[in-house]
Amino acid sequence: MAQTGNAGNFAAGGAYAQSFASLPNHTKYASIDIKALAGGIERYDADLRGHMFGSNNTNLKALNTETGGAGTAGYALVPVYVDPKIIDQTRKYTPLCEIIPRVSNFGMFADYNNITAKGGGFVAAEDASLSETNTTYDRFSTAIKFLYAVGRVTGPARAAIPAYAMAGFQPGAGQSMGSGFSDQGAPNAKQLEVLVKARELKELEENLIINGSTSSDANEFQGIIQLMSTTNTVDKNTSDLDLDDINTAIQYAFDDGGRPNLAVCASSVYTDMLNLLQQRIGYLQAQQQVLWGFQSIVLHTMVGPVTVIPSMFMSNVSGSKSIYFLDLTVVEMRVLQDMTYEELAKSNDSEKFMLKMYETLIIRNTAFCSSITEVK
Numbered sequence: 001m002a003q004t005g006n007a008g009n010f011a012a013g014g015a016y017a018q019s020f021a022s023l024p025n026h027t028k029y030a031s032i033d034i035k036a037l038a039g040g041i042e043r044y045d046a047d048l049r050g051h052m053f054g055s056n057n058t059n060l061k062a063l064n065t066e067t068g069g070a071g072t073a074g075y076a077l078v079p080v081y082v083d084p085k086i087i088d089q090t091r092k093y094t095p096l097c098e099i100i101p102r103v104s105n106f107g108m109f110a111d112y113n114n115i116t117a118k119g120g121g122f123v124a125a126e127d128a129s130l131s132e133t134n135t136t137y138d139r140f141s142t143a144i145k146f147l148y149a150v151g152r153v154t155g156p157a158r159a160a161i162p163a164y165a166m167a168g169f170q171p172g173a174g175q176s177m178g179s180g181f182s183d184q185g186a187p188n189a190k191q192l193e194v195l196v197k198a199r200e201l202k203e204l205e206e207n208l209i210i211n212g213s214t215s216s217d218a219n220e221f222q223g224i225i226q227l228m229s230t231t232n233t234v235d236k237n238t239s240d241l242d243l244d245d246i247n248t249a250i251q252y253a254f255d256d257g258g259r260p261n262l263a264v265c266a267s268s269v270y271t272d273m274l275n276l277l278q279q280r281i282g283y284l285q286a287q288q289q290v291l292w293g294f295q296s297i298v299l300h301t302m303v304g305p306v307t308v309i310p311s312m313f314m315s316n317v318s319g320s321k322s323i324y325f326l327d328l329t330v331v332e333m334r335v336l337q338d339m340t341y342e343e344l345a346k347s348n349d350s351e352k353f354m355l356k357m358y359e360t361l362i363i364r365n366t367a368f369c370s371s372i373t374e375v376k
Contacts (some may be wrong), residue, residue, distance in 0.1 A: 017303055019275070023087045060310045068303035085183065086192075088199065092312040094206035099309075100361075103332045110142045110334035110362050140364075144336050147204055147357045149197040153190045155349040161189035161284045166196070169305065185311055190351060194341065201339060201355050209333075209361055221360040224264070224324050228363070232256065232370035238319040241272045242376050243280075249370040258327040258368025263299070263308040265323035273297060273323075321375035330364035341357040 020027075034089030068076030119133020165183040186192035234245050234253035253260050265273070277297065297308040306325065315321060336358035344352040363369065 002151050061194055072141045084163065085165045087140065087167050090197075091168060091199065092206065094312070095309055096209045097202050097206050097333075099262065099328075100331055100333050101328065102199055102335050102338070105144065105334040105336050105359075110144065110332075110360055111139065112362070112364060113137055113139055114365060140362075141210065142221070142334070142360050142362050143217060144334070144358050144360050145208075147201060147208075147359070149204070149342070150352070151193040151197045151354075151356045152350050152352040153193050155351075157189045158351070161192070163187045164190040164192055166192065166199075170247070170313070190353075194353070194355070197353075197355050198339065201357065205357065205359075206311075207313045212361065224326070224363075225322070228324060228366050228369060228371050231366040233321065234370070234372045236372060238372045238374055238376050241269060241276070241323075241372065243276050245372050246273075246299060246323075247301065249323075249372050250303060250306070251329065251369040253325060253368055254303055254311050256367035258308055258365075258370070259303045259329070260301075260325035260327050260369060261304070262326045262328055263306050263323055264314070264326065265308060266312050266314035266316050266321045266375075267310040267312070268316040269296070269314075269321050269323050269372075270308065272375070273308065318376050319374050322371060322373040323375070324371045326363075329367040330368050332362050332364070333359055334362055335359045 051127050065078055066075050070076070071078075073080045115135060116135070116138045117136035119135060122133070152361065164186050165187060167183050184195055186195055208220055208223055210223050211225060212220040213226050214222055215218055215226075232249065234249045234252070236245065250260060274297065299306040299308060308323070337356070338359075339355055342354055342356065344354055346352065
């Protein structure tokens, strides 16, 4: 309907009325103060026309994820949302650090005595002349070694890096086993670095427990492989593992007075053993869940149950695969100082620290233990 200048002559339901109600036609309801603009209106009009009809006419499009152009790690208007959980792709589990008894130790050496020979009892006639028999003792001494992990965090890193969570296995300091599978929060960059260094230190310890060798590095302590050497060994000479080999190895330890209660092996030996045991009724039911993310095998042997765990630090190369049966009554981690945090000198805008342990591994009598080596 045509509108007139008369305020009373309009359609109450029309488009005009929706915006202006009864305001008369041709009434000025908004204006720009030309004097205040002081000539800027021409520049304003030119800029407006340029934005509307020039090269930037993309602004007329609907707002989308690419509006504003490319920005850092995406597009300018879209924030980057980083997952707060950090996964360590290099992580290795360290069950032996928790299983092997940790024993406090005074001094720089782990010293202990063993009886190496007894004179023995004897029989004699009534009122026979009695002579004493001699017992032989021997002193053993193993040097304490020093393990370190060092970290440094700059001031800007502490200010800029938000809180994160280190996912998965969390190594302890040896005081208790606990559950190794729980995310550990790091409220700042330094705490995150401390968690990483703690994991590095426990992984080093686990590796040395298996592979430590003073001949390779005088600063290492001797690991299980070096300490056991060829004692009570079933040498497979690059042939397949058999269940009879397990019984033979356990018998070797038993005959020398040992009672193995834990076995550690390469992961490939573990799967070889599973394949063998799956052919026998009852063994699969004897598996039990342990704290380190796998099902342990429980072997039923002449000395009782022996729990078998796989190690991520043992070789899976054919001819170098092995399994070690340990009597934990004679295996000890002698500890002068357990995992300790200590600040290092501050010389610039950063904080440097170290984690350290002073310890060594001993097997009081390797003949109480046994092994199967050179498995195919």
